[in-house]
Amino acid sequence: xxxxxxxxxxxxxxxxxxxxxxxxxxxxxxxxxxxxxxxxxxxxxxxxxxxxxxxxxxxxxxxxxxxxxxxxxxxxxxxxxxxxxxxxxxxxxxxxxxxxxxxxxxxxxxxxxxxxxxxxxxxxxxxxxxxxxxxxxxxxxxxxxxxxxxxxxxxxxxxxxxxxxxxxxxxxxxxxxxxxxxxxxxxxxxxxxxxxxxxxxxxxxxxxxxxxxxxxxxxxxxxxxxxxxxxxxxxxxxxxxxxxxxxxxxxxxxxxxxxxxxxxxxxxxxxxxxxxxxxxxxxxxxxxxxxxxxxxxxxxxxxxxxxxxxxxxxxxxxxxxxxxxxxxxxxxxxxxxxxxxxxxxxxxxxxxxxxxxxxxxxxxxxxxxxxxxxxxxxxxxxxxxxxxxxxxxxxxxxxxxxxxxxxxxxxxxxxxxxxxxxxxxxxxxxxxxxxxxxxxxxxxxxxxxxxxxxxxxxxxxxxxxxxxxxxxxxxxxxxxxxxxxxxxxxxxxxxxxxxxxxxxxxxxxxxxxxxxxxxxxxxxxxxxxxxx
Amino acid sequence: xxxxxxxxxxxxxxxxxxxxxxxxxxxxxxxxxxxxxxxxxxxxxxxxxxxxxxxxxxxxxxxxxxxxxxxxxxxxxxxxxxxxxxxxxxxxxxxxxxxxxxxxxxxxxxxxxxxxxxxxxxxxxxxxxxxxxxxxxxxxxxxxxxxxxxxxxxxxxxxxxxxxxxxxxxxxxxxxxxxxxxxxxxxxxxxxxxxxxxxxxxxxxxxxxxxxxxxxxxxxxxxxxxxxxxxxxxxxxxxxxxxxxxxxxxxxxxxxxxxxxxxxxxx
Numbered sequence: 001x002x003x004x005x006x007x008x009x010x011x012x013x014x015x016x017x018x019x020x021x022x023x024x025x026x027x028x029x030x031x032x033x034x035x036x037x038x039x040x041x042x043x044x045x046x047x048x049x050x051x052x053x054x055x056x057x058x059x060x061x062x063x064x065x066x067x068x069x070x071x072x073x074x075x076x077x078x079x080x081x082x083x084x085x086x087x088x089x090x091x092x093x094x095x096x097x098x099x100x101x102x103x104x105x106x107x108x109x110x111x112x113x114x115x116x117x118x119x120x121x122x123x124x125x126x127x128x129x130x131x132x133x134x135x136x137x138x139x140x141x142x143x144x145x146x147x148x149x150x151x152x153x154x155x156x157x158x159x160x161x162x163x164x165x166x167x168x169x170x171x172x173x174x175x176x177x178x179x180x181x182x183x184x185x186x187x188x189x190x191x192x193x194x195x196x197x198x199x200x201x202x203x204x205x206x207x208x209x210x211x212x213x214x215x216x217x218x219x220x221x222x223x224x225x226x227x228x229x230x231x232x233x234x235x236x237x238x239x240x241x242x243x244x245x246x247x248x249x250x251x252x253x254x255x256x257x258x259x260x261x262x263x264x265x266x267x268x269x270x271x272x273x274x275x276x277x278x279x280x281x282x283x284x285x286x287x288x289x290x291x292x293x294x295x296x297x298x299x300x301x302x303x304x305x306x307x308x309x310x311x312x313x314x315x316x317x318x319x320x321x322x323x324x325x326x327x328x329x330x331x332x333x334x335x336x337x338x339x340x341x342x343x344x345x346x347x348x349x350x351x352x353x354x355x356x357x358x359x360x361x362x363x364x365x366x367x368x369x370x371x372x373x374x375x376x377x378x379x380x381x382x383x384x385x386x387x388x389x390x391x392x393x394x395x396x397x398x399x400x401x402x403x404x405x406x407x408x409x410x411x412x413x414x415x416x417x418x419x420x421x422x423x424x425x426x427x428x429x430x431x432x433x434x435x436x437x438x439x440x441x442x443x444x445x446x447x448x449x450x451x452x453x454x455x456x457x458x459x460x461x462x463x464x465x466x467x468x469x470x471x472x473x474x475x476x477x478x479x480x481x482x483x484x485x486x487x488x489x490x491x492x493x494x495x496x497x498x499x500x501x502x503x504x505x506x507x508x509x510x511x512x513x514x515x516x517x518x519x520x521x522x523x524x525x526x527x528x529x530x531x532x
Numbered sequence: 533x534x535x536x537x538x539x540x541x542x543x544x545x546x547x548x549x550x551x552x553x554x555x556x557x558x559x560x561x562x563x564x565x566x567x568x569x570x571x572x573x574x575x576x577x578x579x580x581x582x583x584x585x586x587x588x589x590x591x592x593x594x595x596x597x598x599x600x601x602x603x604x605x606x607x608x609x610x611x612x613x614x615x616x617x618x619x620x621x622x623x624x625x626x627x628x629x630x631x632x633x634x635x636x637x638x639x640x641x642x643x644x645x646x647x648x649x650x651x652x653x654x655x656x657x658x659x660x661x662x663x664x665x666x667x668x669x670x671x672x673x674x675x676x677x678x679x680x681x682x683x684x685x686x687x688x689x690x691x692x693x694x695x696x697x698x699x700x701x702x703x704x705x706x707x708x709x710x711x712x713x714x715x716x717x718x719x720x721x722x723x724x725x726x727x728x729x730x731x732x733x734x735x736x737x738x739x740x741x742x743x744x745x746x747x748x749x750x751x752x753x754x755x756x757x758x759x760x761x762x763x764x765x766x767x768x769x770x771x772x773x774x775x776x777x778x779x780x781x782x783x784x785x786x787x788x789x790x791x792x793x794x795x796x797x798x799x
Contacts, residue, residue, distance in 0.1 A: 343692050370698030383689040387711050387794055393690070397697045437794050453693075 001068050002027050003169050003201040004049065009062035011044055011053070011225075018044055018057065019225040026169070026201045026218070031192075033204045033212040033233070035248075036222035037472050042205045045222075046171045049203070050087045051079040067168065085115045088162035088200075092174040094155040098146040105142035108161050115165055127164065133197075134160040134190060152183035159191060166198050173205045180328060181499065188215055207472050209248065213237065221245050251477040292352075293319045293461060293493050294340075299349035301335055301517075309335040311517040313349070317493055319460065324508030325497045332517040333497045337465045340495070341375060342366050354460070371401045374454040378466035380446035384438040390449055391420045391434040397457045406458035408490070423452040427482060444475035448482065455486055462494045468503060480506055539783040546780070550597045559587035561594045562745055570763045579769050582752075583759055592769055595747035600777065602659060602742075603728040606666045607721055614671035615717065618678025619705055622713075623686060632679070636672045644669045648731065652740045662741040666731055670724065677720055678713040685712050715792040722785030726778035733774055749774050 002025040011019040019041040026032045034042045047053050049064055051071065064071045066086060071079060083089075091097055098107055105127060112123045124142075131138040134156040146154060155175060162170055172191065176184030192215055195202055204216060212219055212233060219237065220230035221244065228242045240246045294317040301310040309332045317323050327333045338344045340351070342358065342365055351358040354372070358365040374397070377383045384393045395416060398404070405413045408426070412418040421431035427448040438446055447467060454462050467483065468476040484507055487494060498504050504511055512522045536544070549556065558578070565585035573580045579588040621632040639647065651665035652658075685691065686709065694704050733750025735741045742748035744755075749770040756766030 338692075341692065341696050343695070366695075367698060370696055373696065375693060375696060377689040377693075379689060383693060385690045385708050385712075387715070388708075396694060396699070400698050439795050 002065075003030075003067060004203065005065040005068075006045070006049070007063045007065070009045065009048060009064065010060045011041070011048060011057050012060045013057045017225060019048075022062070022225075022227055024220060024227065024230070026203060028201060029195070029199050030218055031195065031202045031204060031216045032218040032220065033206055033216035034220050034222060035206055035209065035212055037207060037474060039224075040222045041225040042222050043173055046089075046173050046203060046205050049169070049171060050083045050089060051076070052083075052089075081115075084111055084167075085165045086168045088165070088167040088170050090155070090158050090162050090170065090172040090175045092177045094151060094158050094175075094178065095146065097158050097161075098154065100146055102145075103142070104144055104146060104149075104157055108142075108157075108164060111161060112164055127160075130160045130164050131157070133194070136160070151179050152187065155179060155183075155187050156190065159187070159194065163194050163198055163200070167200055169201050169203065170195070171203045171205070174207070176206075176208075176211070182328075184211075191215075209237070209473070221248070248474065251474045293317050293321075293354060295350075295352045296340075297350040297352075299336070299339065299351065300347045301332075301339060301344065302347050308517045310339065310346075313514075313517070313519055315512060315519065315522070317461070317495065320491045320493055321510070322487060322494050322496060322508040324504035324511035325495060325514060326499065326501050326504055326511060327514035328499060331514045333499075333514055334465055335517075336514070337375070337463050337495070337497055340463060341373065342369060371397070371404060371457055372459055373461045373463065374457070374459040375463040375465065376447070376450050376454050376467045378469050380443055380450050380470070381438065383450045384446060386438050388437075389434065390424075390436055390438070390441070391417070393438070394420055394423060394434075394449055394453050394456065397453060401457050404457045406456070408458070419456075423456050424449070426455070426486070427452040442475075443471050444479065447471065447475075447479055451479075451482065451486070455490060455492070458490060459492055462492050464494055464496045464498075466498055467496075469498070469500075476503070483507065537784075537787045539780060539787050542780055543784050546596075546600075546777070550593070550600060553593040553597050557587075557590035557593050559590045561586055561590040561747055570759060572763070573765060580763065580765050582755060582763075582766055588766065588769055591747040591752060592749075592773060595749050595752055595770065596773065596777070598659070598742055598746060599729055599732055599749045599774075602663055602732050603725055606663050606670065606728050606732070607725060609663065609667035610670035610674055611717070611721060613667065614674030615678050615710075615713070617671070618675030618717075619682055619709065619713065621675065622679035622682030623701065623705055623709065625683075629679070632675070636676055639669070639672045645731070645734070648735060649738075649740065652735060657740045657743060659742050659746075662732065662735055666728060666735075670728070674717050674721065677717045681713045681716045682709050685709055718792065719785055719789040722788050723782055725781040725785070729774060729778055729781075 004024070004026045006022060006024040009019060009022040009024075010017065022041075022045060024032070024034075024045075034045065036042045044053065044057060048059060049066075049071070053059065059072075066082065071082075074082070098104065105124070108127045108130075109123055112118065112126065116123070118126065128138040128142060131141050136153060136156050141149065141153070141157060149157065159175075170191075175191070176187055179187065188211060191202070204211075206212060216233050218231065219233045221228045221236070221242070223244050229236055229240065229245050236245065237249065240249060296316070297314050299310050299313040300308070302308050311332075313332075313336060315323070325333055325336070335344065339346050342362065345362065346359055349359065353369060356365075356368055358369065384390075398413075398419060409419050409422060412422050417434070420434050424431055424433060429445060429448050429452070433441060433445065433449070438449075441449070451467070464483065468479050471479060480503055487507065494507075496504055496507050501511075510522070510524045512519050514520070563586065565581075567585065568577070568581050569583055569585040571577055571581045571585075577587050577589070579592065582588055582591070617632060621629045647669050648662075648665045651668060652662045655661035655665065682705075691704060691708060694708060699707070729749075732741055733748070733753065736748045736750035737754045739751075739754070742751050744751065752770040753767055753774075756763070756770070759766055
């Protein structure tokens with residue numbers, strides 16, 4: 001008998017159908033991955049199982065069975081009894097799962113108290129073993145407040161909490177999204193281990209194909225509230241039948257590594273001929289040999305409490321070159337970017353941009369770089385003023401630099417709306433978004449607007465500070481493709497900062513690795529000709 | 533042009549009535565006629581007459597103009613003081629900010645009313661002094677709101693980008709920070725209209741504001757107190773008027789908040 005069976009589930013919010021006619025089943029000890037982009041209804045499906053739907057959302061049709069028992073026949077109280085005991089949850093937002101002012105041990109104890117008849121000592125013993133199994137220092141964590149632990153540790157605690165009562169079904173809703181890559185892997189490995197020991201079934205909600213490949217047995221692909229395709233992981237991912245699955249798979253190799261692109265599987269979203277783009281870069285690189293655009297020497301930035309964010313960073317950048325900068329979170333990548341933009345002042349070191357030194361006379365330096373350096377930040381929502389319409393945000397640089405007239409704008413330069421429409425067209429957006437506010441656009445669209453703004457005055461140098469990190473996979477691939485295309489077309493130099501080596505490799509010929517504020521290695525990619 | 537809300541219509545109507553109150557009054561509000569003192573409401577005197585035989589309805593209209601007019605002047609004065617100081621303190625930070633915070637702390641350490649009473653008491657009972665006293669108390673709260681909203685916005689990426697784009701500090705403040713701060717402060721301010729009306733009325737009630745024979749709602753309450761048993765309507769009418777206007781401005785303030793919210797106004 002399947003642990004979980006969902007038959008024809010439909011969820012509505014008012015008139016809007018969020019999930020329609022969804023069928024799923026999970027067998028004992030199975031790991032089912034539910035994959036889809038944001039807004040596809042995967043999280044709501046997970047919440048519906050435990051009766052945790054938000055008030056506005058109603059289950060219109062369908063039935064959910066847990067080991068043959070229909071959940072819709074149970075009272076709210078009976079479902080509450082099941083939750084935590086038979087159905088457990090792990091969420092993306094690990095910090096939100098715990099009350100900030102109560103010790104973790106006490107919080108875990110509450111769950112146990114609600115569902116079992118054990119005495120106080122026995123409960124504590126059980127919690128400690130459970131924490132220990134999650135490879136945490138049990139005693140210390142038991143007496144800690146949530147803020148005393150790291151993100152990865154807290155997510156471990158929430159796994160320990162979920163598995164405390166040995167549930168039959170564990171629903172893990174993007175448990176690794178808020179964690180950095182290495183920690184995310186550890187969490188999933190732990191989850192797999194725990195699953196094998198307890199023997200529960202897992203519904204794993206994610207948008208990451210990599211994790212699905214590595215851990216799941218079954219996969220269901222969801223889009224716009226429908227399951228498009230489901231079945232054995234290998235079967236579905238190797239022989240996808242639905243066009244969306246193919247698109248999803250095609251988006252992936254770009255991010256994994258452009259080197260592993262297999263020519264026989266024609267992906268729908270191929271990069272703009274990576275080979276061609278590399279050659280272009282090389283040509284420009286050769287042409288501008290000796291033409292240093294940016295030279296940084298021994299940059300040092302120390303934050304209060306003696307934390308060295310940058311430690312003797314030295315590098316150079318030539319006109320039209322794309323330089324990659326890779327590092328984990330906290331390695332000082334963003335600090336470097338902010339120092340280059342002169343938002344933060346360097347403690348030591350020399351910074352020379354186009355033969356002008358930037359490390360002294362701050363206001364003069366600032367006015368020198370403005371109009372020459374542009375940037376695209378990680379979070380597109382914060383990069384646009386929420387109170388301004390898109391056209392006002394987009395045209396800010398052109399409005400300031402009245403005398404700049406990039407060639408690609410041609411005659412439209414001084415016709416505000418036409419110039420905006422042209423810029424939006426260059427990044428693949430319709431001109432109609434001009435009159436909208438940022439909140440009416442999706443994350444990917446907002447990031448396109450930010451890119452359009454960055455290129456609008458044809459800067460010499462663009463700093464890309466994790467431009468794709470907050471977007472889901474298909475959108476990431478699209479944005480990367482767009483950036484590559486624009487770089488090729490306009491020939492600006494760029495510093496591409498990311499924690500994702502694959503994304504950087506796609507655009508950059510030369511890559512630096514930053515760790516604890518130091519550049520620990522720097523390597524050049526093989527010349528494009530030797531790949532083929 | 534967006535549609536006016538019901539509260540908006542009533543506020544507009546109220547302003548119109550008060551603006552033309554001089555032409556609308558059925559009797560001269562200042563003429564004393566002891567033959568008709570303390571008459572109950574009738575068709576000739578709609579709300580009756582007060583202890584000196586003056587028409588209560590006429591006094592209520594002219595008094596409303598004084599009360600509401602004074603409170604709006606207070607508001608404008610407090611905002612035009614509070615917003616620039618808040619912007620400066622929030623954007624520049626450092627010493628200016630610390631100085632402002634300590635000054636505002638010391639103001640906030642005392643109850644509003646006490647400071648207003650002391651100030652207007654020192655300057656002497658007069659409407660103008662009353663306005664200055666209340667504005668001096670109120671601007672602190674506005675500039676703190678502006679300061680906090682500036683501080684929360686100024687580290688966002690779009691400000692960094694604007695700076696990189698060579699916008700001067702002044703233009704960053706005007707273009708990006710002021711609209712944000714203004715929408716926060718205007719909501720509080722419109723909700724404050726009610727409180728300011730009450731404050732003016734209360735201070736007039738204890739004799740510090742509008743001086744007789746000029747009518748003012750708070751002062752009218754005070755005058756009616758002596759005849760409470762014979763003619764309760766002398767207190768009921770201005771009391772109700774204050775209550776309704778305060779409610780009205782509160783409703784209007786809610787409405788303005790919704791209107792200024794870019795996310796809500798589209799729906």
